[in-house]
Amino acid sequence: MTEKFVPHSPARRRKSRPPQEMLRRAAKLLFLVSLILFVLARILTFRLPNPENIVQEVKTNPVQIETENEPFIAEAKGIEYTIEPMAEYEISGLIVSQLTNGDFLDYFHDDWKDYLNTKDICVIWGENAQTDNYQEMKFRTKSWTCEYWYPNREVGSRFKPNQFSNNHLLTSSSRINQEIKKAKRGDQIRISGFLARYSHSNGEFKRGTSLTREDRGNGACEVIWVTNFEILAKNKPEWQLVNQITPWIMGLSFLGLIFLQKRR
Numbered sequence: 206m207t208e209k210f211v212p213h214s215p216a217r218r219r220k221s222r223p224p225q226e227m228l229r230r231a232a233k234l235l236f237l238v239s240l241i242l243f244v245l246a247r248i249l250t251f252r253l254p255n256p257e258n259i260v261q262e263v264k265t266n267p268v269q270i271e272t273e274n275e276p277f278i279a280e281a282k283g284i285e286y287t288i289e290p291m292a293e294y295e296i297s298g299l300i301v302s303q304l305t306n307g308d309f310l311d312y313f314h315d316d317w318k319d320y321l322n323t324k325d326i327c328v329i330w331g332e333n334a335q336t337d338n339y340q341e342m343k344f345r346t347k348s349w350t351c352e353y354w355y356p357n358r359e360v361g362s363r364f365k366p367n368q369f370s371n372n373h374l375l376t377s378s379s380r381i382n383q384e385i386k387k388a389k390r391g392d393q394i395r396i397s398g399f400l401a402r403y404s405h406s407n408g409e410f411k412r413g414t415s416l417t418r419e420d421r422g423n424g425a426c427e428v429i430w431v432t433n434f435e436i437l438a439k440n441k442p443e444w445q446l447v448n449q450i451t452p453w454i455m456g457l458s459f460l461g462l463i464f465l466q467k468r469r
Contacts, residue, residue, distance in 0.1 A: 229465045236458040243451035252340075253391050254440050259299065259334050262437055263393050266331055266368075267296035267418070272399060278406075279377040281320035285406035288375070288430055290399040291414060296372070296427075297395040297437065298328025300388060301344040302351060313348045317410050321375040321403065322428075324385050326394070327351035331368040338363045346371065350426070367418045371426045372396065374434075375403065384434045391440025397433040 274290040304325045306314045314322060327346045329339055342364065343354045351371035355361040374396070376382050388394050404411040414428035439445060 225465055229462065232458045232461040232465065236455055236462065239451045239454040239458065242447050243455065246445070246448035246451065251390065253299065253301065254393075254438075255340075256335055256337055258438070260297075260393055260437050262297040262395060263299055263330050263334050265297065267294065267370075269294050269400070269416070274399065279321060279375075279403075281377050282318075284318055284320060286321050286403050287406065288399075289402045290430065291402060291416060292400045293398075294400045294427070294429060295395065295397045296328070296330070296370070296429075297393070298330040298370075299334050299339070300326055300328055300390050300392050300394060301339065301342075301353075302327045302346040303388070303390060304346040304348070305386070318405065319410060319412075321377060322373050323376055323382050324374050324388075325351070325371060325426075326374060326385075326388065326396075327369075327371045328394070329369050331365065333365050333368040336363070349423075366421065370415075370418060373412075373414075373426055373428045374431050375401065375429065376431045378431075381431055381434055384436070385431070388434075388436055389440065389445060392436050393438040393440075395433075395435045395437055396429055396431060398429045398431040401428055401430040403428070403430075 270293045272290050272293045274293075276287055276289045279286050279288055306320070306323050306325075314320070325346050327344055333339060338360055341356055341360050345352050351369075353364070353369070355364060374385055376385070400414045400416060402411070402413045412428060413424065415425050
């Protein structure tokens, strides 16, 4: 018996790429694209919004009036706090920096057992929010203070310190706390509640509040018992969403690469 030899055509000699290799390439591409988008989102969302995007409420001054509210007790993580309302207060502002209780930069709240102070939010308003002057400045919130720098005297002369404040936000409400956590740098917000002094039930911890926007230095921060928190305008919401989801995509694609590498 003779065998008939049939030469392979070029198309039949070409080997198809294994499915796993295609998946590895796709995972690498997904990881790189998500990494680029993540870096871009971080840069864009860190930039404060332009003055033309500032809402009218942020251009107005805070409202403070006398209060007849009596001291009351609030609880957080099993600790009782005495809250002493000093004045009814409402403020709208542009968040220029913030610090969440428990962040790696915050190391005092746990030592103090201060679990009511969920977040510190530094804001500007009024004339400070109506020109691009704030975009040339730098802001940073620390455990006690909010600091700012300006590049030259001209920028510094236009900045009004009495339209800038560091706000220590107090709440025992999980709903309000969730709303506070959603706020990011560059967002425009409205806070309603009371300027208040508060202390532990055992008296070992006490903290007061400023009652004027004209003071500076130690004790100049506003301590606010929050009854309502509202985000008036998000800063680049589409990029904030990208900033939130791309770390998950990077993580999943990286795990996929490890898994496919082991199956080679």
